[in-house]
Amino acid sequence: MRHYILAGVTGLGLLAAGPLAVAEEGKLRLFNWTDYMAPSIIEGFEAETGIEVVQNYYNSNAELLSKLTAGGDAQYDLVVPSDYFVPRLIDAGLIQPLVPEGEALEGRDNILEEFRTPSFDPEGRFTVPYQWGVTGVVYNAETFPDPAPSWSLLYDPEVNDAYPFALLKGDAQFTFGTLCAFQGAGFDCVGEAPWVAAAHGLIETRRRDNFVGFVDATAAIEQVASGVIHAGVAYNGDVAAKRAADPELYGHLGFFVPEEGSQRWVDVMAVPAQAPNPQAARAFIEYLLRPEVAARLSNHNFYTTPNEAALPLVDPALREPPVMPAAETRQHLSFTPSVSGEQLQLLQQLWSDARSR
Numbered sequence: 001m002r003h004y005i006l007a008g009v010t011g012l013g014l015l016a017a018g019p020l021a022v023a024e025e026g027k028l029r030l031f032n033w034t035d036y037m038a039p040s041i042i043e044g045f046e047a048e049t050g051i052e053v054v055q056n057y058y059n060s061n062a063e064l065l066s067k068l069t070a071g072g073d074a075q076y077d078l079v080v081p082s083d084y085f086v087p088r089l090i091d092a093g094l095i096q097p098l099v100p101e102g103e104a105l106e107g108r109d110n111i112l113e114e115f116r117t118p119s120f121d122p123e124g125r126f127t128v129p130y131q132w133g134v135t136g137v138v139y140n141a142e143t144f145p146d147p148a149p150s151w152s153l154l155y156d157p158e159v160n161d162a163y164p165f166a167l168l169k170g171d172a173q174f175t176f177g178t179l180c181a182f183q184g185a186g187f188d189c190v191g192e193a194p195w196v197a198a199a200h201g202l203i204e205t206r207r208r209d210n211f212v213g214f215v216d217a218t219a220a221i222e223q224v225a226s227g228v229i230h231a232g233v234a235y236n237g238d239v240a241a242k243r244a245a246d247p248e249l250y251g252h253l254g255f256f257v258p259e260e261g262s263q264r265w266v267d268v269m270a271v272p273a274q275a276p277n278p279q280a281a282r283a284f285i286e287y288l289l290r291p292e293v294a295a296r297l298s299n300h301n302f303y304t305t306p307n308e309a310a311l312p313l314v315d316p317a318l319r320e321p322p323v324m325p326a327a328e329t330r331q332h333l334s335f336t337p338s339v340s341g342e343q344l345q346l347l348q349q350l351w352s353d354a355r356s357r
Contacts, residue, residue, distance in 0.1 A: 027052045028052070028280040028281060029056070029075065029078070029275075029276065030054065030077070031055075031056050031067070031075075032057060032078075033267070034058075035218070036080065036301060038296055040300075044287075045284060056076070059216040060169060060216060061081055061170070061171060062170040062171060063170060064081055065089070068092075073094045073095070074276070076272050076275065077271065077280055078272075078275070078285070079271075081270060082266070082267050082268075082336075083118065084173065084265075084338045084339075086120040087338040088344070095127075095271060095272055096126070096273045097126060098127070098271060099282065105128065105282065105285060108289060111128070111129060112308045119335070119338070121268075126270055127268035127270050128268060129306035130269050130297075131237075131266075131297065131301055131304065132265060132303065132304050133236050133304060133323075134236045134262060134263065134264050134322075134329075135168075135217075135262055135263040135265065136236060136255055137149075137153055137234075138220055138224050138231070138233070138253055138255050139230060139254045140253070143163055143230045144254070147254070149257065150182075151179075151181055151182035153165075154233075155178075155182045156182075157208060160210070163230035164212045164229045165212065165229050165230060166214065166232040166233070167205070167211075167213075167215075168232075172347055172348060174263060176195055176198040177198075177262075177263065179198035179201040180198050181260040181261040182258075185198075186261055187260070190339060191343075192346060195347060199350040199351070202355075203354050206357075212228070215229075215232065217232075217238060218238060220232030220233055221238055225249055225250050225252075236255060236322040237301055237303035237323055239253060240322055240323050255322050257325065257333065261333070262333060263334065264325075264335055265335070269288070289307065291307060291310040292313060294309075295307075298310065298314045298318055302318065304318060304323060
């Protein structure tokens with residue numbers, strides 16, 4: 001299917017002769033997480049195809065969903081939601097199949113088998129995996145030199161009764177999952193009883209004097225590094241990347257996956273329902289499926305690639321913790337269950353109530 005994106009064809013030649021010649025304005029509008037794309041990849045794609053990539057950013061799945069619902073599905077060509085948000089986007093008619101029925105994306109065979117037909121997109125019609133990682137606790141190792149790997153660092157006042165801490169911004173189900181794990185119901189909890197208990201736990205947490213609020217994962221790392229907070233929620237690759245970039249500033253940051261359980265996530269690529277330039281989006285997806293490009297993406301992000309053919313090309317640091325979780329750590333990880341309908345309404349209501357009390 002990729003025959004209009006062939007390598008070796010210059011951007012000018014491509015625009016003069018292929019289906020992309022009719023693509024609107026020769027632009028790809030990418031809506032992605034902040035600092036989640038290697039500039040060299042954008043430069044390479046633009047040089048090869050002549051398509052200009054225009055990037056905009058968000059910091060949570062909730063922010064992405066809000067934007068698409070408000071008409072963003074007609075403003076962007078490619079988005080990068082997390083796995084459990086995909087059914088919500090499909091049910092709301094906010095994303096479209098990647099290719100027409102009977103066709104396939106060039107390079108899709110490079111994807112690891114475990115990611116080809118995931119539960120959130122069983123036929124693989126709407127998404128292709130982008131990066132995967134884990135969510136855990138980032139903390140000041142000088143304040144907490146040897147903490148137990150537990151959500152208690154955030155939720156138990158007897159473990160931390162004085163040092164400021166924050167929770168993750170904008171993600172109801174993840175936050176309830178962490179509280180469920182702490183309360184013994186498992187991170188992958190679903191249903192009224194565990195969610196109500198989690199909501200009560202969140203209300204109690206918000207009332208503590210050392211709770212400073214909800215921040216996004218990148219901000220949590222920065223705030224721990226600067227001493228504004230001493231513990232928060234972050235993604236493993238972000239912590240590893242900060243440490244590697246500036247050991248002096250971030251060297252005192254610790255990170256663990258709580259033993260009660262936490263999130264293993266997969267971010268995926270999807271095309272909004274009314275994308276102005278879906279052909280350019282598919283071209284970019286196929287470009288990212290090339291092993292050398294997928295490896296470059298992981299080497300930039302410090303996250304694990306779902307591209308099996310790219311694994312030999314990634315930096316050695318990406319094959320060890322915290323980027324590649326140890327076997328023991330992986331036993332404590334779960335994908336966030338997808339919820340919809342009345343369950344989703346209940347989740348959102350409990351989240352709203354817990355945030356307002």
